[in-house]
Amino acid sequence: MRTVLFIGYGNPGRRDDGLGPGLAARVERLAIPGVTVDSDYQLTVEDAEAVARHEVTIFADASVGGTEPFYFRRVSARGAPGFSSHGVEPEEVLALAVDLFGARPEAYVLGIRGYEFNAFGEGLSPRAAANLALAEAFIGGVLRGGSWATGECGDPVESGCAIGGAAVKETLRRR
Amino acid sequence: MKSTTEMKRVIIEPVTRVEGHGKVSLLLDENNVVRQARLHIVEFRGFERFVQGRPYWEMPVLVQRLCGICPVSHHLAAAKAMDRIVGGENLTPTAEKMRRLMHYGQMFQSHALHFFHLCSPDLLFGFDADVAVRNIVGVARKHPQLAVQGVMMRKYGQEIIKATAGKKIHGTGAIPGGVNKNLSIAERDVFLKDLDQMMAWSRSAVKLAKDYTLEHLKTLATFGSFDSNHLSLVRADGAMDLYHGNLRAIDAQGKTIFDQVDYQEYRDCLIEEVRDWSYMKFPFIKSLGPENGWYRVGPLARVNTATFIDTPEAEAERKEFMALTNGKPNNITMAYHWARMIEVLHSIEKIRDLLHDKDLQGTDLVTKGERREEGVGLIEAPRGTLFHHYKVNAQDQVTMANLIVSTTNNNTPMNMAVQRVAQDYLSGKPELTEGLLNHIEVAIRAYDPCLSCATHALGRMPLIVELIDCQGDVVQKLARDTNG
Numbered sequence: 247m248r249t250v251l252f253i254g255y256g257n258p259g260r261r262d263d264g265l266g267p268g269l270a271a272r273v274e275r276l277a278i279p280g281v282t283v284d285s286d287y288q289l290t291v292e293d294a295e296a297v298a299r300h301e302v303t304i305f306a307d308a309s310v311g312g313t314e315p316f317y318f319r320r321v322s323a324r325g326a327p328g329f330s331s332h333g334v335e336p337e338e339v340l341a342l343a344v345d346l347f348g349a350r351p352e353a354y355v356l357g358i359r360g361y362e363f364n365a366f367g368e369g370l371s372p373r374a375a376a377n378l379a380l381a382e383a384f385i386g387g388v389l390r391g392g393s394w395a396t397g398e399c400g401d402p403v404e405s406g407c408a409i410g411g412a413a414v415k416e417t418l419r420r421r
Numbered sequence: 422m423k424s425t426t427e428m429k430r431v432i433i434e435p436v437t438r439v440e441g442h443g444k445v446s447l448l449l450d451e452n453n454v455v456r457q458a459r460l461h462i463v464e465f466r467g468f469e470r471f472v473q474g475r476p477y478w479e480m481p482v483l484v485q486r487l488c489g490i491c492p493v494s495h496h497l498a499a500a501k502a503m504d505r506i507v508g509g510e511n512l513t514p515t516a517e518k519m520r521r522l523m524h525y526g527q528m529f530q531s532h533a534l535h536f537f538h539l540c541s542p543d544l545l546f547g548f549d550a551d552v553a554v555r556n557i558v559g560v561a562r563k564h565p566q567l568a569v570q571g572v573m574m575r576k577y578g579q580e581i582i583k584a585t586a587g588k589k590i591h592g593t594g595a596i597p598g599g600v601n602k603n604l605s606i607a608e609r610d611v612f613l614k615d616l617d618q619m620m621a622w623s624r625s626a627v628k629l630a631k632d633y634t635l636e637h638l639k640t641l642a643t644f645g646s647f648d649s650n651h652l653s654l655v656r657a658d659g660a661m662d663l664y665h666g667n668l669r670a671i672d673a674q675g676k677t678i679f680d681q682v683d684y685q686e687y688r689d690c691l692i693e694e695v696r697d698w699s700y701m702k703f704p705f706i707k708s709l710g711p712e713n714g715w716y717r718v719g720p721l722a723r724v725n726t727a728t729f730i731d732t733p734e735a736e737a738e739r740k741e742f743m744a745l746t747n748g749k750p751n752n753i754t755m756a757y758h759w760a761r762m763i764e765v766l767h768s769i770e771k772i773r774d775l776l777h778d779k780d781l782q783g784t785d786l787v788t789k790g791e792r793r794e795e796g797v798g799l800i801e802a803p804r805g806t807l808f809h810h811y812k813v814n815a816q817d818q819v820t821m822a823n824l825i826v827s828t829t830n831n832n833t834p835m836n837m838a839v840q841r842v843a844q845d846y847l848s849g850k851p852e853l854t855e856g857l858l859n860h861i862e863v864a865i866r867a868y869d870p871c872l873s874c875a876t877h878a879l880g881r882m883p884l885i886v887e888l889i890d891c892q893g894d895v896v897q898k899l900a901r902d903t904n905g
Contacts, residue, residue: 257486258486258590258591259483259485259486259487260486267590285589285590286589286590287490287492287589287590288490290534290575290579291534291538291557291571291572291575292572292573292575292576292579294572295572295573295576323558324558334538334557338556338557338558341558341561342557342558342561342568342572345558345561345562345565345568346561346565346568346569346572367471368486
C-alpha cells in the first residue's frame with residue numbers, strides 16, 4: 247500500500263475558498279488506511295517536508311475558473327517567482343521536496359470549482375457544495391484502490407463524469 | 422512642473438474586491454518621467470460589519486477568518502480585546518505565558534519564512550537576476566542549507582502554534598480572560614530537543630542579514646528609503662515587547678512624539694484617513710496631521726523605538742544595528758530585513774526562556790472581573806502593530822468593530838517606497854522590464870505586507886503593475902500571478 251498525503255487548503259471563512267479544508271475533513275472521516283490528512287489556510291514551504299515523507303500527495307483546493315465540478319491533474323516540481331511569502335503553489339512545494347529532501351514525489355491537484363470568494367462567512371454556496379460531494383465520491387474511490395486516471399469531470403449531467411468510476415456516477419444519479 | 426491635471430490620472434479599479442490583490446500604477450509625463458506612483462491594496466473591509474451581532478466570545482476564533490497568514494495575531498489581538506470585556510486583562514501567569522509562547526512561535530516562523538523563502542532570492546541572486554532562478558526553488562538548488570533552515574524554522578514555529586492554539590486552522594487556545602490549555606511536559610520536551618539548533622540558525626540568520634546590509638550599504642541606503650516616524654508598543658521600561666505594552670511614537674531623529682500611551686485610548690493620538698484611490702485607510706498621528714503624521718510599523722520601527730531588548734543576544738545585535746546610524750533611528754527601508762532577523766533571535770531567546778518556565782504547566786488558566794462594554798486589543802504582529810477594537814451590548818453581541826491591520830499602518834510608507842524606487846529606477850525609461858517590476862516589489866516586500874492573505878484560490882493574482890503615459894494609455898502591464 248502506498249502512503250498518501252492529502253492536503254486540503256483554503257480559508258473556510260471565505261465561503262467557497264473552504265472547499266479544500268472541507269474535503270480534507272470528509273477524507274479524514276473516511277479513515278482510509280495509509281492516508282494522512284492535513285488541512286491549512288494555504289500551502290507553505292514546510293509542507294515539502296511532509297510531502298517528502300509520503301509516496302503520493304494530493305493537493306485539494308478551490309478552483310476559481312476551472313472545470314465544473316472538479317478536475318484531477320498530475321503535477322510535477324517547478325520553481326516560480328513569488329510576490330509574497332504567503333503561500334506557495336503545489337509545484338513549488340514539490341520542487342522543494344525534491345531539492346531539499348531528496349524526494350521523488352508523485353502528486354496530483356484536485357481543483358474543485360467554487361463560485362463565491364468575495365465575502366466573509368462560513369458555508370459553501372449550493373453549487374460548490376454539490377461539487378464537493380462529487381469530489382468526495384471521486385477521491386474516496388481513488389484512495390480506496392480505484393483508478394488514478396486524471397482528467398476533468400466536466401458537464402456531468404449531460405455526459406457523466408469522465409473520471410471517478412461508479413461512486414461519482416452514483417452521486418450524480420442521486421442529484 | 423506640470424500639474425497633475427494636465428496629465429492623465431488613471432485610477433485602476435480592482436477586478437474584484439478580494440483581499441490579496443495589489444496594484445501599482447505609475448503615471449508618466451510626456452518625457453516618461455514618473456510623476457506619480459501608487460500602491461493600491463485592495464483590502465476588503467467588510468469584516469468589521471460581518472462580526473456585528475455575533476457573541477463576543479466567538480471573536481478570537483472568528484477573526485482568524487480574516488487572514489490565513491497571521492491568524493495567530495488576529496486571534497491574540499481579539500482575545501486581548503475580549504479580556505477587557507470580561508474584566509480579565511490581568512491574566513494568570515500560565516495564561517499570559519502560553520499566549521506569549523504562541524506569539525513568539527508565530528513571530529519566529531513568519532519572519533523565517535519571509536527572509537529565507539521570499540527575500541533571500543533577491544539578496545542572494547540580485548534584484549535583476551534571471552527570474553527563472555530568482556525564486557525559492559532557485560535558492561533550494563544553489564543554497565540548499567539556507568532553504569532547509571527556512572523550512573525547519575518555519576516548521577518549528579508552526580508546531581509551537583499548534584501546541585498552544587490547539588490546531589492550525591481556527592485555533593482556540595486564547596479565550597476571553599485566559600487560555601484553554603497549558604503545555605504538557607511531553608509537548609515541551611519536543612521543542613527543547615531542537616532548541617539549540619534553532620538558536621544557532623537564528624544567530625546565523627542575523628549575521629546573514631547584517632552582512633548583506635553592510636556590504637551593500639551604498640545602494641541600500643537610498644533604495645526606497647526616506648525619513649519617517651516610527652510607532653510600536655513598548656514595555657513600561659521602554660523594552661521591546663511584542664505581546665503587550667503601551668504605545669510609543671518617535672520621529673525620524675528619535676525625538677519622542679508620544680510615549681506610554683495606554684492603547685485603550687489609541688483614538689486620542691491616531692486617526693485613519695480615507696482617500697479616494699485606495700480601499701485601504703491611511704492612519705496618521707493626530708498631533709502631526711495627515712501630511713507629517715504617517716509612520717512606519719513592524720520590525721524596523723520596533724527596533725528603532727525600543728530603548729533596549731530584554732534578551733542578551735538580541736540586545737547585542739540591536740546595539741550594533743543602532744550604531745550604524747549613531748544611535749538615531751534607522752530609516753533605511755531595506756534595513757527591515759536586518760531588524761526582522763534581530764526579532765527572530767529575540768523570539769527564540771524568549772521561546773527558550775518560556776520553555777524552561779514551569780508556569781507553562783500550570784492549571785490556573787482563566788480569570789475574569791468587572792464586565793465592560795468596550796475593549797481594545799493590540800499586539801505587535803510580525804508585520805507591525807495590529808489594532809482590534811470592539812463594543813459589546815448587554816446581550817453580549819458585538820455592536821462595533823474597528824481593525825487597523827499592520828499593513829494599513831504601513832500604507833503611506835509603502836507608497837513612499839514605491840514612489841522613490843519608481844523615480845530612481847524607472848523615470849525616463851519607457852519599457853517596464855521584469856527587472857524593474859522586481860525593484861518595485863523588493864521595496865514593497867521589505868515591509869512584508871499582507872496582500873495575498875485571505876483568499877488565495879487557484880488562479881488569483883497578487884500583483885499588477887501598470888505603466889500609464891501622459892495620454893492616459895496603458896503602455897505596458899505586467900502581472901505577477903501565482904504561476905509567475
